[in-house]
Amino acid sequence: MGIKQNFKIIGSGSYYPKRIVTAEEIDRRVKRAPGWTESHLGVRTRHECVAPETMVTMGCHAIESAINDAGIGWGDVDYVIDCSTSKFRPIPCNAAHFQQSIGAAANGVPCIDLQSTCLGSILAIQFSNALFTTGAYRHILIVASESALQGVDWCDPKSAGLFGDGAAALVLRYSPSDHDLLFAHETFAEHLDLCKVDGGGHFRPSYQYRSDDDREYRFQMDGRNVFRVALRLLPPMVQKMKEAYLETNVDGINCLHVIPHQASPKAVELVRRIIDIPKDRYHVAVREIGNMVAASIPAMIDRVRKSNLLPEQAPLMLLGTSAGYSQAAIIFHS
Structure with missing residues (x-):
């Protein structure tokens, strides 16, 4: 479960589209009485990507913010990993679209997509940590840009009312550490039909x-049964992570910070x-941004870093579930 941590997050950025959608507007879209969305789902606002904005423009805003925050230039970036669930086009990869939009400064930087719905950023961080062990990379850029509201089913208010659009990016620097990185990832495919999109593939x-x-x-999404599955499977995985953490950290669990996938207000509070x-x-x-799919966790990382809510070198757990059914957690030092 544990390997050495080989990176440090040196930059982060996020972007929310200009159009704000209130709970009252969602009530109208899903044909429910005023107040239904906030009282049943706990969501007050979210953002929606509408023309002229696109998931590419959102992603580029987040990327620019993260690179500026890191204090580096495109000549320092060795790899771009897009971990979005949304696709700008089926082919080529999202990451190449971001590079095209950024222009000549980013030419030649290798680009790939890594997709695992809501767990995309956790897996991209783990993947980056593995790449850093080769010694061939100095800086890796991770980006997620989601236009989830384009694909929701407004006839299903319990699902459609949860999602929001936005983008976030992280810059990771190769930085060998004495700290262990703890990672767990499990898939239980007997539940894969609980979250799905049947058409398009x-x-x-x-x-x-x-x-x-x-x-x-x-x-x-069969929200009720997704919740039941997560309630049964997620706690044992998290408990193993906490036990492994305690084996190598004398300060105990009292300094551990947690950023969960922003699935829904009720779900994250129960977790x-x-x-x-x-x-x-x-x-x-x-409550304010909705479920931004793969962009949720890096957007929250950006928030806590820039609000000084995460002390230097504090241990951080990222935690979530995704379609599949899959669940994952990672603990590293910020």
Whole structure:
């Protein structure tokens, strides 16, 4: 479970599209009485990507902010990893679209996409840590840009009311450490149909789209059963992580900060109680930004860093679940 941590986050950035959608507007879209979205889902506002903004422009804003925060230039970036769930086009990769938009300064930097829905940023950090062990990379840029509201099913208010759009980016620097990096990742594919989009791939190609099948091309979630599965499977994984952390950290669990995937207000609060972390070290903004899929966690990292809520060298756990059903956690020192 544990290997050496080989990086430090030296820059972060986030971007929220200009259009703000209130809970009252969501009530109208999902055809519910005024106040339904806030009372049932706990979401007050979120942002929506509408023209002329695109997921590429959002991602580039976040990238520029992260690079400026890191104090480096494009000549210092050795790798770009996009971990978004949203796709600007099926081919080529999102990361190449960001590079094209940025222009000549970014030419030649290798670009890839790494997709694991809501867990994308956790896996991108773990992947980057492994790349740094080769000694071939100095700086890796991770970006997630999500336009989730384009793909929600407004006939399913419990799901559609949770999501929001936005982008976030991180700059990781090769920095060998004496600290262990703890990582766990589990998939239980018997539950894969609990979160899905049937249309758009090989299973149901986009060229077969018909207007009366529109819902098959939108996000579908059995929220009640996803919650039940997570409630059963997530606590044992987190407990193992905490035990492994305690084996090598004399300060105990009392300094550990946690950023969960911003799935829903009710879900993140229940997870906090289960893992027994006080609110001042458990960082959440889902009521204001909604579930930003893979951008949720790096956006929260940017918030806590720039609000000075995360002390230097503080241990940080990133935690979440995703379609699959998958769950993952990573603990490293900030």
